[in-house]
Amino acid sequence: MSKEILTTQDLHLYYGDKEALKGINLNFDAKGITALIGPSGCGKSTYLRTLNRMNDLIPNVTITGTIKFKGQDLYAPSADTVQIRKEIGMVFQQPNPFPFSIYDNVIYGLRIAGEKDKEKLDAVVEKSLRQAAVWDEVKDHLHESALALSGGQQQRVCIARVLAVSPEIILLDEPTSALDPVSSSQIETTLLNLRHDYTVITVTHNLQQASRIADRTAFFMNGELVEVDQTKNIFMNPAEKQTEDYISGRFG
Amino acid sequence: MMNPKTQNKVAIGTLYGVAGLVVLILLALLGYILVSGLPQLSWHFLTAPAKAFLKGGGVGVQLYNSFYLLILAMLISFPIALGAAIYLYEYAKDNWVTTTIRTAIEILSSLPSVVVGLFGFLFFVVKLRLGFSILSGAFALTFFNLPLLTRSIEDSLRTIDTTQREGGLALGLSRWETVTRVILPAAVPSILTGVILSAGRVFGEAAALIYTAGQSAPALDFTDWNPFNISSPLNPMRPAETLAVHIWKINSEGIMPDAKAISSGSSAVLVLAILLFNFAARYLGKRLYKRLTSA
């Protein structure tokens, strides 16, 4: 057995007749950060959303191929999407805190799952917010609305909210593209904090970001995976011409 | 040809003029009703029972009936409308079934209330033998209210961003948990506003009630709260003329000497109640939204 936690084999995805993913083979080892890069419209978000079955929400989507999480087929008829999404959490491009207090945002998943022990909830809130590197900024107003925070703080609270349900994998879709540079670099710090304990897969449009934080980088184009390798190889010494052109800014 | 700048000025001027006219008409109407009605109001007028032939009757029973009917109608229609709206907006796929349901709601909401009243008369009063009663009236009001309320709740759900739904699902909440624990709480202020506004419409409704809740208001004994006694205010099987129906009736066949004054007074009460509903809707909606979204 390998230590691969998530495997994708010959994954095709169609929006109606349009083929958006054309046979992706990509595996992820447990822990560490993988960045997905590529020109806009190449299928990064689409691919990411197949990994926790968020594409199920879109009508007329057809998916073929296999995705296995710890050996279990995510798309098997018996697969439980609710359970899958607890283990594979997701953070979106636009920070989307619920219109409740910071505290309630973080414990929402747990509370709905039935956790009532106040001490335990308090502990989870603190731990998650610390992991998300936002604790110091919000610890004095945990019971105020999360909507009153800045965009960058909101995004980190959203990350904490995902951490609180203790997933194994965290998917992020351009988590910093709606944020200013300072907030973006705080999110990067947050992600670097997480790489030892979680398998982080993040889409980014920002190549510098990928080179700063990612252990591994995957380059997508036109619905295909062109190349995946250690980040420094992708940036310094890519195997494919297309990758080199993209990295050096010749298109995209 | 005018130049674009003049054109713009003329257009804006016209729009202001039209808007001003609408406001003016509204103010004139309100002013007339309040000026002729307010002097009639007194504690006695608001609480005393009506008199058929003599001076000095009040609208106490009618006022009570209006509220009782309103509450019953809301108790029946709100859960149904909420369920329908959640189904239509959060669950239903876009296919011919939902299109049909939506069209049906559209048509129902544009039915004249007189037609709803006649249907209520034939079905609830006659066929189901409920007679002229609060219950028949409440059912008729439900038919009148349901489509409007369903649409307004659906609109409230629509104002909640998709990213909130994705956020809930991505946390491993089920579809149902996402709807009930994330979407509904976020939509509460807007739903509440819709409910109160529709309560205003229901409160002022006459045509749907004339042949269902009836046009008589038997005296009530406000010390008797056993719903099975005929003079109990809670009895749902008694006929119950409401304020709006009362106004209609006095104006068409009122023979008491002070009919004009009573009709003016009742109109003022009705208008005030509806204004109150509207302001309450705004105030509560805003406050709740603030409570939910800020410190």
Ligand SMILES: Nc1ncnc2c1ncn2[C@@H]1O[C@H](COP(=O)(O)OP(=O)(O)O)[C@@H](O)[C@H]1O
């Ligand atoms: N819901 C959808 N319905 C139809 N086509 C879609 C949908 N979402 C994305 N696409 C198409 O699929 C392709 C990949 O999109 P996406 O995964 O969003 O790209 P990226 O995230 O790399 O910018 C694009 O051509 C896009 O237009």
Ligand SMILES: [Mg+2]
């Ligand atoms: Mg994208």
